Amino acid sequence: METSTDLGLLVLRLVIGGLILAHGSQKAFGAFGGMGPEGTAPLFETWGFRPGRSRVLLAAATEITGATLLVLGLLTPLGAAMILGTLLVAASVNADKGLWAVKGGYELPLLYALVAGALAFTGPGRISLDHAFGLTRSWTPVTGVVAVVVGALAAYAFIASSRRARALTPQETA
Structure with missing residues (x-):
C-alpha cells in the first residue's frame, strides 16, 4: 500500500524529472522555446565546452535519459547520477557569479543536482518501476553514495577535460 511518502516521492520525481526532460529537449530538439x-553549440563553446555541438548532444542525451529514468522510477540511482553530474557541470558555468539566480548564479542547477542526489538515497518509492521489478531492495545508502560520487566524478572529468582542451586551443586575439 502506498503511503504519503510514496506519493511525495512520485510527485518529486515527476516534477524534477519532467523539468529536466524538457530542459534536455530544449537542447536536443529546440522544444519548449x-x-x-x-543554436546552443555557440553558447557551449563560449563556456569552453568544445566542440560545442557534440557537447550539447551529450548533455541533452544525458539529461533526457536520466530524467526519463527518474520519471519512471527505473534504475533510480543511475538516473540520479546522470542528472547530478550534468547539472553540476551546468552550475560550474556560473560559479563566478555566486549562488543566487537573480545575479546569474548557479542556484537552480545546484538545486536540481541536489534533489537528484537526494533521490539516489531515498529511492523512488513504491509507485515506480524499480519497486514493481523488485529492484528497490537493492538500493541502499551505499548505492546513494556511489550514485552521488559517480555523478560528481563525471562532472569533474567533463569540466577538467574542457579546461584542458580550452588551454590547448589558441586564444583568439582582439
Whole structure:
C-alpha cells in the first residue's frame, strides 16, 4: 500500500524529472522555446565546452535519459547520477557569479543536482518501476553514495577535460 511518502516521492520525481526532460529537449530538439543543438553549440563553446555541438548532444542525451529514468522510477540511482553530474557541470558555468539566480548564479542547477542526489538515497518509492521489478531492495545508502560520487566524478572529468582542451586551443586575439 502506498503511503504519503510514496506519493511525495512520485510527485518529486515527476516534477524534477519532467523539468529536466524538457530542459534536455530544449537542447536536443529546440522544444519548449529552446535553441536546439545548432543554436546552443555557440553558447557551449563560449563556456569552453568544445566542440560545442557534440557537447550539447551529450548533455541533452544525458539529461533526457536520466530524467526519463527518474520519471519512471527505473534504475533510480543511475538516473540520479546522470542528472547530478550534468547539472553540476551546468552550475560550474556560473560559479563566478555566486549562488543566487537573480545575479546569474548557479542556484537552480545546484538545486536540481541536489534533489537528484537526494533521490539516489531515498529511492523512488513504491509507485515506480524499480519497486514493481523488485529492484528497490537493492538500493541502499551505499548505492546513494556511489550514485552521488559517480555523478560528481563525471562532472569533474567533463569540466577538467574542457579546461584542458580550452588551454590547448589558441586564444583568439582582439
